[in-house]
Amino acid sequence: MSLGDFLGVQTWVGTISWGAPIALAALGGTFSERTGVVNIAMEGLMLISAFFSVLGAWALHNAWLGLGVGVVSAMLFALLFAWGAIRFKADQIILGMAINTLAMGLTGYLLNTIFGYGGTPVNTPQLPTVSIPLLASIPWLGPVLFRQNVLIYALFILLVLSHFLLFHTRLGLRMRAVGEHPQAADAAGINVYRIRYLGVLLSGFFSGLAGAYLSIGALNSFNVNMSNGRGYIALAAMIFGGWTPLGAFGASMLFGFASSIAFNLQGLGIPKDLVLMLPYVATIVALAGVVGRTTAPAADGVPYDPSESS
Amino acid sequence: MQAGAEAGFGPGRPRRRGWRRGAALLALALTVGLAACGGASSGGGGQAQGGQPGGQAKPFKVGLVTDVGGINDRGFNQLAYQGLQRAQSELGVQGTVVQSKQQTDYIPNLTGLAQQGYNLVIAVGFLMQDQVQQVAKEYPQTRFAIIDVGIEGIPNLASAVFKYQEAGYLAGAMAGLIEKERALPGIKGTNKIGIVAGMKIPPVDAYIAGFEAGVSKVAPEVQVILRYANSFDDPAAGRELALAEAAQGAEIIQQAAGNTGTGAIEGAKQAGVYAIGVDMDQNYLAPETVIFSALKKVDTVTFDLIKSAKEGRFQGGINVFDLKSGGVGITKPIAGVPGSIVRQVDELRQQIVDGKIVPPQTLPQ
Numbered sequence: 001m002s003l004g005d006f007l008g009v010q011t012w013v014g015t016i017s018w019g020a021p022i023a024l025a026a027l028g029g030t031f032s033e034r035t036g037v038v039n040i041a042m043e044g045l046m047l048i049s050a051f052f053s054v055l056g057a058w059a060l061h062n063a064w065l066g067l068g069v070g071v072v073s074a075m076l077f078a079l080l081f082a083w084g085a086i087r088f089k090a091d092q093i094i095l096g097m098a099i100n101t102l103a104m105g106l107t108g109y110l111l112n113t114i115f116g117y118g119g120t121p122v123n124t125p126q127l128p129t130v131s132i133p134l135l136a137s138i139p140w141l142g143p144v145l146f147r148q149n150v151l152i153y154a155l156f157i158l159l160v161l162s163h164f165l166l167f168h169t170r171l172g173l174r175m176r177a178v179g180e181h182p183q184a185a186d187a188a189g190i191n192v193y194r195i196r197y198l199g200v201l202l203s204g205f206f207s208g209l210a211g212a213y214l215s216i217g218a219l220n221s222f223n224v225n226m227s228n229g230r231g232y233i234a235l236a237a238m239i240f241g242g243w244t245p246l247g248a249f250g251a252s253m254l255f256g257f258a259s260s261i262a263f264n265l266q267g268l269g270i271p272k273d274l275v276l277m278l279p280y281v282a283t284i285v286a287l288a289g290v291v292g293r294t295t296a297p298a299a300d301g302v303p304y305d306p307s308e309s310s
Numbered sequence: 311m312q313a314g315a316e317a318g319f320g321p322g323r324p325r326r327r328g329w330r331r332g333a334a335l336l337a338l339a340l341t342v343g344l345a346a347c348g349g350a351s352s353g354g355g356g357q358a359q360g361g362q363p364g365g366q367a368k369p370f371k372v373g374l375v376t377d378v379g380g381i382n383d384r385g386f387n388q389l390a391y392q393g394l395q396r397a398q399s400e401l402g403v404q405g406t407v408v409q410s411k412q413q414t415d416y417i418p419n420l421t422g423l424a425q426q427g428y429n430l431v432i433a434v435g436f437l438m439q440d441q442v443q444q445v446a447k448e449y450p451q452t453r454f455a456i457i458d459v460g461i462e463g464i465p466n467l468a469s470a471v472f473k474y475q476e477a478g479y480l481a482g483a484m485a486g487l488i489e490k491e492r493a494l495p496g497i498k499g500t501n502k503i504g505i506v507a508g509m510k511i512p513p514v515d516a517y518i519a520g521f522e523a524g525v526s527k528v529a530p531e532v533q534v535i536l537r538y539a540n541s542f543d544d545p546a547a548g549r550e551l552a553l554a555e556a557a558q559g560a561e562i563i564q565q566a567a568g569n570t571g572t573g574a575i576e577g578a579k580q581a582g583v584y585a586i587g588v589d590m591d592q593n594y595l596a597p598e599t600v601i602f603s604a605l606k607k608v609d610t611v612t613f614d615l616i617k618s619a620k621e622g623r624f625q626g627g628i629n630v631f632d633l634k635s636g637g638v639g640i641t642k643p644i645a646g647v648p649g650s651i652v653r654q655v656d657e658l659r660q661q662i663v664d665g666k667i668v669p670p671q672t673l674p675q
Binding site for chain 2: 008009010011013014017018021104105108111112115117118119120122129214218219220221223224225226228259260263264266272273276
């Protein structure tokens with residue numbers, strides 16, 4: 001085991017596959033927060049989708065249909081969250097935690113009820129890993145970028161689309177306006193509630209993809225609590241990324257890199273507990289604003305009440 | 311300052327705040343309700359099997375608390391649950407499973423069962439060792455048992471420990487020989503074997519210590535790459551570790567990480583290398599990949615514990631299960647493994663049973 005090994009191709013392949021589910025959820029979180037809703041429920045939405053993706057893929061004998069079932073289920077729970085947070089102006093953090101607790105209880109209960117103690121079936125279909133001809137044979141770059149699960153390609157495409165949507169379309173401008181100053185946006189004729197519902201639903205969509213990646217992308221099984229805090233890390237990545245899609249992606253990949261080397265450094269004689277802390281240390285450093293302070297959308301986390309003037 | 315903040319918190323908008331709290335409580339209640347259903351369903355099954363209600367004898371009630379791996383971990387917890395199920399059908403006890411979602415659930419789960427008058431409460435796993443001692447002292451009338459850690463001195467607490475290093479030794483020897491002799495198709499002879507470990511806790515350490523000793527006994531030239539995921543319930547992390555070890559040249563990967571390890575088996579399969587299962591026969595997870603599995607007879611031990619408690623033979627203290635008593639072992643390998651290797655491992659097995667080889671229990675610091 002040398003230093004060369006640990007910075008080898010596998011470290012970078014690992015960076016992408018560690019970072020991908022975090023990046024997917026973080027992209028969605030950007031939309032939610034840009035419209036003014038703090039979505040701490042991403043953790044639970046991932047878990048919901050992870051379970052229903054496996055259930056769908058198994059019941060319908062098709063991983064793609066499973067992906068659809070998973071994403072739709074995450075969006076339904078996002079809708080529930082949005083309903084409480086927007087329509088009833090509930091505290092978004094408490095409601096988000098409630099959704100997370102609900103997701104954990106519900107998926108655990110359904111896992112035992114539907115599949116029994118043997119867990120999800122081993123022959124559950126899995127989303128394919130695709131090698132892109134020619135590109136995949138480039139040394140280093142090939143295995144890192146062009147021999148990946150389909151959801152990782154989807155991530156790259158959605159990253160570009162998200163950036164375009166948020167910063168180069170009228171809808172994106174409206175989203176940002178609603179997150180910064182909903183009263184003004186309302187006065188300008190924008191339906192604040194509708195835009196916020198859209199933001200949270202997009203977050204559900206992306207968290208759904210992230211959950212499906214974990215259960216039927218990287219693996220083909222569901223386990224209790226398999227999201228394992230990635231939704232919270234995604235929240236941190238989004239903040240670190242300055243509430244922008246590109247920033248959120250970059251920060252997610254940084255966490256991916258920290259996780260990847262945390263595993264690879266273990267062979268170098270550095271105490272393992274120290275290196276396994278790396279991703280979390282990175283999170284704290286990022287959130288403490290050491291790398292560069294970022295500013296949240298002004299109305300982030302504040303329920304919109306038209307009767308209140310600001 | 312603090313008092314001011316508190317005072318400022320309350321009176322602002324009482325009605326809305328009430329609603330919010332109500333919503334959160336409703337969601338929590340729903341979740342707890344669901345969790346309770348999960349536990350009750352198995353208890354109900356037990357009752358149905360355990361004889362007619364209305365009989366004179368009160369049913370013998372057994373509660374099982376799983377650790378965070380949950381009963382679907384395809385290993386340790388699942389085996390304990392199978393032991394309980396067997397006790398339900400064969401002994402007519404009434405069983406309930408409570409699954410811990412996080413470490414902070416252990417005390418409430420153990421306490422809850424004790425308060426409900428369960429005759430025997432079983433804590434599955436080393437991770438609950440402090441909690442079970444505390445609760446056992448608080449409820450001296452309830453019998454407790456814990457699996458995978460030895461605790462003495464509490465009369466109402468029985469503990470079962472496994473000499474898992476003995477199974478690890480055999481697994482290491484088998485893996486070492488297969489690697490050294492390139493005994494399976496696709497093994498090129500890199501002389502590297504990987505271990506994907508869960509947390510660094512004594513039962514895992516014991517297995518790995520035995521494994522490494524077994525490898526170096528038969529194939530000192532083979533290097534063992536050991537990595538920890540620091541979790542037992544993150545299969546995606548297990549997969550990453552297996553892929554990383556395979557990329558470093560490991561051609562056989564031993565998982566010792568519970569549910570994290572099922573991901574390691576999947577990772578080994580994806581990387582096109584071999585794997586070794588742990589705790590139960592895990593060949594069914596990937597029949598071409600899993601050469602064999604180490605066995606820890608948690609199911610038998612759980613059943614025996616329940617049986618002795620029901621028959622009034624419960625005894626506090628430590629019970630040891632080893633190769634000799636059949637408490638640990640390894641499964642038969644897949645067909646491709648040469649008989650000469652199987653015979654060599656069998657000889658080592660006999661030497662351990664005879665006490666001629668004593669595999670180490672702890673890892674060198």
